[in-house]
Amino acid sequence: MADLITPRALADSLAGHPPPVVLDVRWRLGGPSARADHAARRVPGAAFVDLDTELAAPAGPGAPRGRHPLPEPERLQEALRRVGVHDSSTVVVYDDADGSVAARAWWLLRWAGFAADRVAILDGGFAAWLAEGCSAAGDDVPAGEAAPEPAREQGTVVVRPGGMPVLDADAAAGLARTGVLLDARAAARYRGETEPVDPRAGHIPGARNAPSAGNAGQDGRWLPPDELAARFRAAGADGAGPVGAYCGSGVTASSLVFALERAGLTPVDAPAALYPGSWSEWSADPDRPAATGESP
Template sequence: MRSLISTTDLAAALAGPAGDRPVVLDVRWRLTGPPGAESYRDGHLPGAVFTDLDHVLAAEPGEGGRHPLPDPVDLQRDLRAAGVRDGGPVVVYDDADGSVAARAWWLLRWAGHDDVAVLDGGYAAWTTDGHEVDTEPARPEPGDIEVRPGGMPVLDADEAAALARDGLLLDARAAARYTGETEPVDPRAGHIPGAVNAPFAGHTTADGRWHTPEELADRFAGLGLRPGEPVGAYCGSGVTASSVVLALEIAGHPGAGLYAGSWSHWSRNPDRPAATGDLPG
């Protein structure tokens, strides 16, 4: 099982026997638009199925946050419609820093599906490396995946707070949101007391390709992660924090917890404390 796949290896897999080809999910999404579906129509990897973050990879916003985990029944239906086969390979990609693709990777792993990888560098790397694109929408054969929740650890608010005290809780948001200087989306500014800022943008290079395992291991060591220490991550709504979990796995620290509700859930409750400034608090 590998968490990343190169454009060369994916192209070879797509050219292989039909029964062995991976299902490819296009999960392009942007907080301020344009919609990923428009980008998909303009061009996508051959056979890729557009998979919407807001309607497939998350439930409706509410008490659980802005991108709560989808209902397993709904997720199974949507993944089957996308052609995902039980035990079959899946590759996911976006067109930015890999964080939305990491959400899809994490969600499939949470659902008990281990054979899933993120395309290193995403759509930009695919086109830069000279591989063909398509504009025809995919019409996959229905899959038979069985969603079995629990494949990845999920933290609730109390568990996240405890991890910030007794282990290492990483906040994947940009520094200005961590410090409380700005909060453009959620009810309050600041961070979970004790959390350490680890902006998700630090996992990839300027062209969206992931740093090496050694570079990521050095990054997390610099953030204070000790071998064997319990570690988890959160962000604004549980999307970009998935890239922290993926980066930790690449760096040799698998099984990190994800606070799925993240700050959009934490900040809804005025009784939960909020720290501000550069220090964990």
């Protein structure tokens, strides 16, 4: 089962030795950067890691690889070493939304070679941390001033890509025909009624809709495994065959990979595959067909 950690459990872990490395991956669609939010208030000891520049490669003109391509292993390794990650580290990641951005960081760490039991998502994110009365770095700093960053030792982690399965466009098209390919975008985008970001509206022919927003409750905490399992079975992913996921740019689809594992529908050693290029890559290729409407 995919790992979640509660705020109280994380607070206890931070008092232990060695404490986990905590990564703040808060992000704003369209900007501005959440780095200022991190500077003002954060989980004590957390380091900020930027989705656009460290957890993704540059998109490039026309986004031929999608809007958030996988980072080069060397760049990801540099970012993880900067915040003190070692091969032996346990890492906790959090955002301040529905956990989807944290799931991207979780996925990348697994892809980079971290075992499932050494990477966790803070359930409910930073909002849950505050709601449970946990102290935040910055609480004792005058308004408008940044909380001092702690000194960090340089990490020694070695990124070994390949720990999670990845699909390219052709493999995604094939899986949509022969297995289950889940589209994590909102239903209106899946149906092709609106497309605010990418070149064309619609979805990959054969894909089924399972919006990532449905993975969490109104409080931002992940749904229980049985509720997630029921949701995915209704979308056609019952654990009987191969499954993959995509979204707009390859970020929120990571939360489907996490949720499928949490639901027990994919084993830890055979997780769902991620199509990193996602709709932003697919729709930029005029030779790729686009389906619209409710049906796959």
